Amino acid sequence: MKRNSVVNAGALGLVALAFSATAPLTAFAAAPALALALWRNGLGVCTLGPVVAVRRGEELRSLLRWDRRRELRNTVFAGVALATHFATFMPSTQLTSVTTAAALVSTQPIWQGLIAVVCGRTLPKATWSGLGVAVLGAMVATGGDVRVEGTAVVGDLLAIAGAIALAIYTELSGRVRVTVSTPSYSVVCFCTFTVALLMVCLVGGIQLAGFGTATWLAVFGLLLLPQLLGLSMLNFVLGRASATTVSLVLLLEGPVAALIALVWLGQVPSVTVVAGMALVIAGVAVAVLFDARPGRDMPSIVTDPYPALIPPRRLRPPSTSPFPRSRRCTR
Incomplete structure (x- = not known):
């Protein structure tokens, strides 16, 4: 195996592992989930x-x-959407099982x-077929919790709200990052997120x-793993591997989070939750794989307005489907 392939595989593994630690660490910490989200991103900034x-x-x-007010506005709105994602998803891991929340x-x-x-x-x-399978999986996974514990319904709804907020964040990110570099965008967006969540x-x-x-220690783990290591490795590997490959690897977040919760927290998922999670992953994988067919994801040169500050790079143009970049900036 070529050295580059080994490096890419290792980076992808670190991305999946780092992001998968979010739900178990949040469930483990004896602190409000909103406080954990605030400290994680505030320290990251x-x-x-x-x-x-x-x-x-x-x-x-x-x-x-x-003349750049639209980019700034979309960045601020993206920060608010990201704050909403954390404010809903992280509490969901403490109200429902880690497996179901993941x-x-x-379903983003x-x-x-x-x-x-x-x-x-x-x-x-x-x-649409893949999305239909994923919706069915979400319903199956949610149904498993409704029958077990009534309070888990709130956690399920919060997790779904977190997925919707993350989709909005990704949509806005895709628009802004055409002309704004990833580091600058991240800092402005995360600063907005920190201020918004601090007010809440x-x-x-x-x-x-x-x-x-x-x-x-859990806060430090959230900072080190998903915030710094996960995002850094994700940005690194996106320049070396196809977006489709990265998206498929990120689908492992749910199973890996469930495995961590099983070994560390002793949370044994029900059969319905496992089946639902498998359907979600299968449905999203179908959608991502179809979008990756030859001719649907061709790179092009995008002119950068700051050539002295940002080295020229090849960026993907807006696609008819958002899935190549659907999980690029999750946590």
């Missing part, structure tokens, strides 16, 4: 913000120009497909400090 400010300060300042939030491509239709794009029949926590009286050592 404090870590990466100064570096980006020094290296891409001119680009960040240019986003304040009047399965339902992985379903909602992204509906957003594509609303925006006037057409999805092929095979893609203060208004809601959420406890933000005074946690035990184990909880702070």
